[in-house]
Structure formats: C-alpha cells, structure tokens
Amino acid sequence: MIAHLRGRLLSKSPNEAVVDCAGVGYGVTISVATFTSLPVEGAETSLHIYTHVREDQISLFGFAETQEKRLFEKLLTISGIGPKLAITVLSGIAADRLVTAIRSGDHASLTKIPGIGKKTAERVVLELKDKLDDMAVPVADASGVHHGPAGDDVLSALVNLGYPRPIAQKAIETAIGKDAAAAHDFETLFRAAMAAIR
Numbered sequence: 279m280i281a282h283l284r285g286r287l288l289s290k291s292p293n294e295a296v297v298d299c300a301g302v303g304y305g306v307t308i309s310v311a312t313f314t315s316l317p318v319e320g321a322e323t324s325l326h327i328y329t330h331v332r333e334d335q336i337s338l339f340g341f342a343e344t345q346e347k348r349l350f351e352k353l354l355t356i357s358g359i360g361p362k363l364a365i366t367v368l369s370g371i372a373a374d375r376l377v378t379a380i381r382s383g384d385h386a387s388l389t390k391i392p393g394i395g396k397k398t399a400e401r402v403v404l405e406l407k408d409k410l411d412d413m414a415v416p417v418a419d420a421s422g423v424h425h426g427p428a429g430d431d432v433l434s435a436l437v438n439l440g441y442p443r444p445i446a447q448k449a450i451e452t453a454i455g456k457d458a459a460a461a462h463d464f465e466t467l468f469r470a471a472m473a474a475i476r
Contacts (some may be wrong), residue, residue: 368393429461
C-alpha cells in the first residue's frame with residue numbers, strides 16, 4: 279500500500295496531480311485545497327497518500343496535510359460516501375470549517391457542498407460529531423479571543439503531538455503573555471509553547 283509519495287511534480291490541475299517518483303508517474307486525485315498548496319510544475323513535492331483498491335482498479339488520493347487525509351478517512355466510514363465524494367467534500371469546504379460544521383451540527387453549511395444532501399449531512403454530523411476531538415479547529419480561549427493564524431497552527435501541531443487541547447491552549451496563552459510578538463511567528467510561538475508545557 280502506498281502511503282506517501284515524494285518526487286517531481288509533472289503536472290497539476292484542481293483535481294489531479296502527476297508525481298514522478300524514480301521515473302514512474304503516479305496519477306493522484308487531489309482536493310482544491312491540496313492543489314493550491316502544490317509548488318510549480320517541475321518542482322519537488324510530497325503528498326500523503328490514501329490507496330483505494332477495488333476489484334478493477336487502484337486509485338491514489340493525495341493530501342498536502344495529514345489532517346486533510348485523516349478527515350478524508352473519517353468521511354469514508356460513513357455509509358454512502360465513497361472516495362470521490364469525500365474528495366469533493368474536502369474541495370467544497372476548508373478542513374477546519376468542515377470540522378467546525380460537523381461539531382456544531384451545521385447542516386446548512388454541509389448541504390452547500392456538491393453531492394451532499396440533507397440526509398447525508400445529517401449522517402455525517404450524527405456519526406462524526408464525537409469522533410473529531412483530535413482534529414484542530416481555530417484556537418479561541420474562554421473569552422472567544424483568537425490567537426491568529428500562528429496560534430491556530432501551533433494548537434494544531436501540539437494536539438497532533440498528543441497534548442490535550444486545554445493544556446495546549448494554556449501553553450499558547452502563556453507564551454503570548456510573555457512575548458506578544460510571538461503570536462505572529464509560528465516557530466517562535468511553537469518553541470515558547472513547548473517550553474511552557476514542559
């Protein structure tokens with residue numbers, strides 16, 4: 279099973295990329311979000327891969343971010359959602375907005391996505407609402423204050439490393455409290471938050 283590809287990007291379109299790995303060109307179905315993060319054609323790139331095997335074909339689905347791949351895999355657990363619809367969902371709404379919509383039971387946002395009707399939206403919310411605790415959403419403290427894009431990314435990184443969300447949020451707040459400028463730089467804030475956790 280192919281889980282990761284790294285190689286030269288031969289071509290890209292909003293729904294497919296071809297990656298040359300040691301002379302073999304792999305056709306990979308991608309979301310619009312992954313397409314926008316790809317480098318120019320000819321540059322080196324890497325993708326997290328989900329391999330879908332059917333009797334008559336093997337399909338590769340590629341993701342720039344591990345969170346997007348994990349969301350894709352969770353969508354596949356729902357009856358009526360196959361890989362093509364799952365990639366359409368991820369092209370129709372940003373990963374963090376999808377997590378927020380599912381958690382808050384926002385059926386209206388889900389039904390705006392092509393291919394997702396009212397019943398499918400209800401199934402998605404019902405089956406995934408309590409299974410997304412490890413997925414990052416924009417960080418906000420108790421007063422609802424956001425810590426900016428760097429804070430969101432650091433929270434995501436800390437949660438993905440296994441730290442509980444409340445502890446990660448507290449560490450970010452502590453780091454920003456000591457150095458407000460850190461809120462604008464991912465690396466500085468990440469290091470300061472790690473130090474605060476320890």
